[in-house]
Amino acid sequence: MSNSSAEPDLDTIVWIREPAQKHLDANDASLRAVRDMIKAGRRQQVVDLLKRWDPVDVMQLLTRLRLKHARKLFQWLPANPSIKVVAELRPEFRSILMEETTLEQFRDILAGLDPEDTTEILNEFPDDVADELIARLPDVEDIATLATYADDTAGRVMARKFVALPEDCSAGEAVSQMREQADRIRKIFTVYVTDANGKLTGTVEVGKLLLAPSETPLREIMNRDVLAVSADTDQEEVLRLARKRDMRTVPVVSGDGHLLGRITPKQLTRIASDEANEDMLLMSGVSAEARADDTVLRIVKGRLPWLLAGLVGASVAATVVGSYEDQLAEAAILAAFIPVTMSMAGNAGLQASAVAVQGIATGALWSGDIFYRLMKEFFAALFNGVIAGIVLGCLVLIASLVVPLEAPLHLALATSLSLVCVTTLAATVGASIPIILDKIGIDPAMAIGVFITSSNDVLGVLIFFLMATTFYLG
Template identity: 85%
Template sequence: MSKAETMASALPEIVWTREPAQEHLEGNDAALASVRDMIKAGNRQDLLDLLKLWDPTDVMQMLTRLRLKHARKLFKWLPANPSIKVVAELSPEFRSILMEESTLDQFRDILAGLDPEDAIEILNEFPEDAADELIARLPDVEDIATRASYADDTAGRVMARKFVALPEACTAGEAVEQMRAEADRIRKVFTVYVTDTDGRLTGTVEVGKLLLAPADAPLSSIMNRDVISVSADMDQEEVLRLARKRDMRTVPVVGADGHLVGRITPKQLTRIASDEANEDMLLMSGVSAESRPDDTVFRIVRGRLPWLLAGLLGASVAATVVGSYEDQLAEAAILAAFIPVTMSMAGNAGLQASAVAVQGIATGALWSGDIVFRLLKEFLAALLNGTVAGIILGTLVMLASFVVPLEAPLDLALATSLSLLCVTTIAAMVGATIPIILDKIGIDPAMAIGVFITSSNDVLGVLIFFLMATTFYLG
């Protein structure tokens, strides 16, 4: 019989069934009551022996079901290694609630056992004063403390501090020996960094070139002096854009004095790309970039309400435009049937153009010298799309006049066709231009795709439609 089976047979039969998100299973109530009784009775070892048989996710779910004072007591009982896995499963809010003065030392041990990237991610979720207190208790964990000193979403916050840096006078043979010595500390090395006597980055040598070079060749003779580096304060999105543009697998990071302080690895570049894609997706949907699936009701409201109110403002302006043409609608009620068509075409055309613009900015494919040419292409494409859509709508109006009595169907077809042509063209140009302007003034261009483009194009669409209708149909 295995050790786990021996422990299981000696403990009361307490099992936990994995609960779906936001749902509590009644079958777990008995297990919860048993755990609570063991905590009250102080049966620490028996409870820990039981929880060793549980998955960390199940321990996390059980913790969140306990009363706070019991959860804190149990969390203090947990050894550091199991606690690391449990902490990784906890929601940010519950992590912060669990933490009190008496548990800071335990969190210090937990953070010290984590990979620096994961430790920083957890620290980011704590209140600022609590995070500072934890960092102060980590005097021997230089990597975590150094990373935490940089602002969020910067190269310094996400960089890896494990790299191979050697002086220019070092030979290729010595560099290879150094790489072998560092193999256990640094798993993957693609580039060896070369520094001067003051530790400033002066060049790079690819591993393949290093292995093929004569053993006695100094690094200064084989290194690439055209080195591209980023500052530790550079935004991670700019780092990703540079890496893609220059086809860089790793990106060296330097401090204000030019000293090499870290590198952005392929794994970290992938993580940045994922983070930025998720952020852009949220912004495009009109949701705060800080939103998370486990947000509280208050945080959900705080993150979404401003965008909804902005959309309400845009819709109110569009409604005001429609109301100002009340007499025209009373004179020709048929015009009301085309308002949704116009607003839909304006919104779709604007979203399509802005999505392409945002993608081009994010990937670095949209260059400053290319902007005029891109806008011209968007204009011609929008003009063609609007022409086709306008002809189709005008044809449908004429066909409908044979079935439904319409007053001046030819004038109505002309008015609706021209309005669709103008709306599609203008909306596309707005959608293509606004992200570029926002990017130039330092605002995330993904914000343009959400409520802003939709609302502005709705207003423009309605206004243009009634101007065309007044001129060509009611004039």
């Protein structure tokens, strides 16, 4: 039993960094101590304690407290630790914790962040609140510039702080410039080289710069093979190019080649996480905009279209089954194999489409490699289908020894061949659709959810009855 009247020993209240999606029991005592101090209104003690903690640890504490306690704690924190905590919080937690704080507190917090971080946080607020905050911030021009770029583009997520020097600058002068700007720019991996007009002409890695003689001009040691992206390039394409070229940072240039900013390693990691979460939601038949704290109306709005699309697909499959009503009446045993066929079609299609989407996302699937990949999927699915068909045929024959079945050999042949055809066709469709969607500019992850499942269910049922009519009822 905790005693809220006793003065807690702050040195004994520590936090152990928790792995993702896991809570450590060792932190429970600290959680209770902080909660008791919040209930007792001991603001200064809480502030003194959390100033000693890393912002990530404070963020983890916030997300484990009850919402009303987390809001109060966040209001108690002075601007300096709050700034770092806000930067660590996931968007859904930011919007929940800060919804009752004042505009002045928002301004104090956001004023200490980089413009790109501020812009990202402002995206979580309603438009009227965001506009009011932008008007109060000191870097309003930089924030407004970032806000002009579309969401999920390089211009929206780029950092505007970088080291850019002219070609005739010496290595020694470049090192001095890096030291002068070390406080302004947290981590410098690459120095960008520009011509007299400010256009990007090359890059020099920091390691190479430090090893070069101090009088060496940058033009003699710079890498002229520079891969840059435009500000309107989709962030997923930026990530793909960075992985393909093994780049730690990616420069962003204007249409005429002037350097605008850079995509930092932190931003690349964030893009990878965002894209993975978006693909996961799309593959599950959920809107990419879904959040854990969505209202009932927003949940319905985000999920209902996908559910209705699945309903249409299921209705078409039911219509196909209904059109073979006479065949089912003649041989009711066929109904037992419909779930088997639909399951195999769905699984084969999902497996093939998942591999295709992954290849597209990572850049491993090249245009010249598409036909070869499709042929591999076709023959692999054919081989899997043959094995699955043989297993199913054997099970039918074994079952006929226990349960009386009419023409078991023909039934085994019909079900086995249908499984071979369904598996092969479903995998081919599953591998092809994401590639087609990617070519026409649609996120290929959309193919994995309702679309692939529904289409393969319809094709699977249709093929099954065609085989059954030909080899069992014919």
